[in-house]
Amino acid sequence: MGATIAAGGLCGWSLKDALAQPLERLAQGIPTVVLGQTKWESKIVGLGTIFRPEGQWTKKESDAVIGMLIENGINLIETAAVYGDAEERVGSALRPFRRDKVFLIVKSTKVTKDGLLRQLESSLAKLRTDYADCLMLHNYSTFIEYDRVMGPGGGFEALLQAQKDGKARFLGISSHGCSVIMSAMKSGKFDLFVLPFNAAHREFARALDLAVRLKANTLIMKPFGGSGLLKYNDKDPLQLPVTLSVAECLGYVLSHPGARMAIPNMSTPEHVKGVLAAAATFRPLSADEKKAVEAKGDRVHAGVCLECPKPCDKACRTRVPVSYILSHVQDMHRLGYNHRRWGDEYQVLEHDFMDCDGCGECEKACPRKLSIRKELENYEKTIRENHFADVLMFEKTYR
Template sequence: MEINRRDLLKAVSTSSVAAAGVVVAGGLLKPLLAQTTATPSSTKQGEMLYRTLGRTNEKVSLIGLGGHHIGRPKEEQEGIKLIQSAIDRGINFMDNCWDYHNGGSEIRMGKALQNGYREKVFLMSKIDGRTKKAAAQQIDESLKRLQTDRIDLMQHHEIIRMEDPDRIFAVGGAQEAMLEAQKAGKIRYIGFTGHKDPVVHLRMLEIAAQNNFRFDAVQMPLNVMDAHFRSFEKQVLPVLLKDGIGVLGMKALGANSILQSKTVTPIECLHYAMNLPVSTVITGFEKMDILAQALEAARTFKPLSQEQVAALRQRTAQAAAKGEYEKFKTSSQFDGTAQNPEWLG
């Protein structure tokens, strides 16, 4: 039986979102736009801007290095050079995942972080396991590949199904492994990621609250088209801000598909995401010129006016209406755990 999104939205508890300044009407969550348009203050060091990660005191670069892309160059040394060049230019937020390129991205990053580079970065990775056993194994494998005794932020990856939160917080679920790893000093902070539907993110937050747990960070798509279709910016962002949870933006270019709409430029896409109250905008670069583009976006960023934001949204409204350029929301082609269910445990 097909589940109606309106019914799902009604099923999500609205106590926390109402407190966050979200108007609940007819079962639909309608955040006050003012909640999502205030650009946080940044500090500048060299050519990079830095923001605070949620309620932590961690300072992270406005640009985050996307872990999947550094595993794409054919030559391992090229990926390592990209990582070290990014760090040398001020990017200190390192994104990665246990499953990227079957561990290849973590292996490259582990090699790149030798010779003093590890101490310069805030290191994040993700695991897919939904059971305690699978999650614990993946955490240890990530530590080994990354050649470190601690990962600053570990995240439950691909929370894209309504049952994922229940599995993770069940007795014998992945959250038990996360908490034990945190207690042992293997990880410092805990978060989750997802790219499918804001309803699933809200359910994850609600199930966590029922278990007396508050995440340190949440990763989600935030881009110039998101506001028009299954919007994380409108539905999830206000809740995170209210609870002091660090906001990690991803897919600012929609895995480059937004550029195919020919409505916005890469720099406009990055500036729109940076203008939101995010801690960092994670973006991928497998070539030096793409890294240079991301650095240029950070160097030239200035808070956008309401008129500039409105103009970008208006320009992309028609193309964004049905999610055509956000395939991660509307198809399974970006769902690694759907294609490899054994990763879930």
């Protein structure tokens, strides 16, 4: 566990007992951590705010739940211009509170200085505030992108400008590229780092090891898998599908000494309760417990297409876009079947799953030994059951 996580919480309570408590009690019982040079004392769980379509939060619910979280000490919220209407919702929920009750992270994907400064103005207006506690470069995962945003006229200059103008107190970066985030940590230019880490995807452990050495402040996104691998279970707020529980995932992530806190998205008010119960009863896992959780994570991982160099596509004589379909299936689980993306960003495929003749060559080529033919069958079923018409669409960049 991060040595700076304060003792406290509802340790000694069973999760089921905790779940029976009112949300307020749970939120109050969550241990805290101080985020290094920002000196902000935060609960070990903050709020990531992609309001997923399947979550179906009404505006009233997001006002009420975010308000309740703030009242009870969940005082770090991470949002981004590209998270749908998240900024407006957070801005609305923050209205009754003093601005300094919450550490607000604002993220921007804009690469240029001018673009980022313009987007910052728009974000601050939606959030109904005149400054971000941390302004972050959002999702810089390759060195090509990173070098561009850090170069002359790039977005990092906007971060410095915003800091000079009093519109950003601290600076940060989020990334899905392990080497990139490690390079950013070594640069000494950022105060906070957002990176993905969970029991199934542990690639970023080496970045967290570096964070320990550099005393870098890391916030963990996707502690429950994020990409739908460990999607919330609607019937039981403590249990994730497959083999892992909310408490195991959170316990695993926060037990890494380089992880300061987690910022999960919580899809519905019920999920909020499951996450708060797990956080309030958090205790660091023992080495054996970590191994056991990792073994479960490996089982989850084993069934997932990692979009490797796609030998499956090359093996297919009838040109079924196997890797695309498998990643589409995962995205559909993650974003929901009705996500607008399916209509907006795709064009007609030349081939699809109907071209599969069942030869099995793709499975022989797949290093993960996935049951691709079964997945294609399920895909067709899903499309039919959901009256999903965009099956023949795919991204322009695919070819």
